[in-house]
Amino acid sequence: DQQVKQNSPSLSVQEGRISILNCDYTNSMFDYFLWYKKYPAEGPTFLISISSIKDKNEDGRFTVFLNKSAKHLSLHIVPSQPGDSAVYFCAARYNQGGKLIFGQGTELSVKP
Amino acid sequence: DADVTQTPRNRITKTGKRIMLECSQTKGHDRMYWYRQDPGLGLRLIYYSFDVKDINKGEISDGYSVSRQAQAKFSLSLESAIPNQTALYFCATSDQTTLTDTQYFGPGTRLTVL
Numbered sequence: 090d091q092q093v094k095q096n097s098p099s100l101s102v103q104e105g106r107i108s109i110l111n112c113d114y115t116n117s118m119f120d121y122f123l124w125y126k127k128y129p130a131e132g133p134t135f136l137i138s139i140s141s142i143k144d145k146n147e148d149g150r151f152t153v154f155l156n157k158s159a160k161h162l163s164l165h166i167v168p169s170q171p172g173d174s175a176v177y178f179c180a181a182r183y184n185q186g187g188k189l190i191f192g193q194g195t196e197l198s199v200k201p
Numbered sequence: 202d203a204d205v206t207q208t209p210r211n212r213i214t215k216t217g218k219r220i221m222l223e224c225s226q227t228k229g230h231d232r233m234y235w236y237r238q239d240p241g242l243g244l245r246l247i248y249y250s251f252d253v254k255d256i257n258k259g260e261i262s263d264g265y266s267v268s269r270q271a272q273a274k275f276s277l278s279l280e281s282a283i284p285n286q287t288a289l290y291f292c293a294t295s296d297q298t299t300l301t302d303t304q305y306f307g308p309g310t311r312l313t314v315l
């Protein structure tokens with residue numbers, strides 16, 4: 090039973106445009122949500138997070154939005170750059186439990 | 202130098218063999234984790250340890266065991282490898298004293314079981 094879902098396996102965007110990656114979850118006990126980026130032959134690297142008590146967190150070109158009523162979060166990248174091409178995983182943390190539940194990942198391709 | 206290292210980076214083995222994957226960290230974190238990544242399934246938690254004397258099963262622990270030899274070292278063993286354990290394996294660490302308890306990952310071990 091997948092508690093964190095990324096329904097789009099891939100996304101292609103033109104350089105300079107906005108990339109929007111989506112993630113849905115089912116468990117109301119998650120207290121933090123995180124996005125990780127993964128390049129080939131490397132481990133995932135932390136990108137940005139949001140607490141369940143917030144609805145938006147911004148860090149440079151990256152913004153994460155949380156809609157608790159819809160159990161949905163999204164990562165916006167503006168403007169997208171070719172170096173953003175990677176697999177993006179969303180993850181959710183149980184209430185201060187440390188464990189993360191990951192989505193399946195979305196492969197973003199930013200075309201020059 | 203990398204904060205979280207994994208050895209080996211690649212391994213090919215045969216069905217029935219015992220395999221150990223090792224993870225070391227210099228971040229001083231107390232929590233360590235082992236995940237596997239399979240195409241279309243994301244990362245799934247195998248085992249985790251919140252300190253040296255603490256070991257916990259994750260969602261897919263069958264066929265695996267772990268050892269936390271020291272705060273900085275966490276090893277994953279496959280007692281008798283089978284082909285469906287072919288995957289990319291990641292070790293991660295986190296610091297429980299931070300608000301987000303963000304996890305930091307090693308570079309991964311690609312394991313192939315023939």
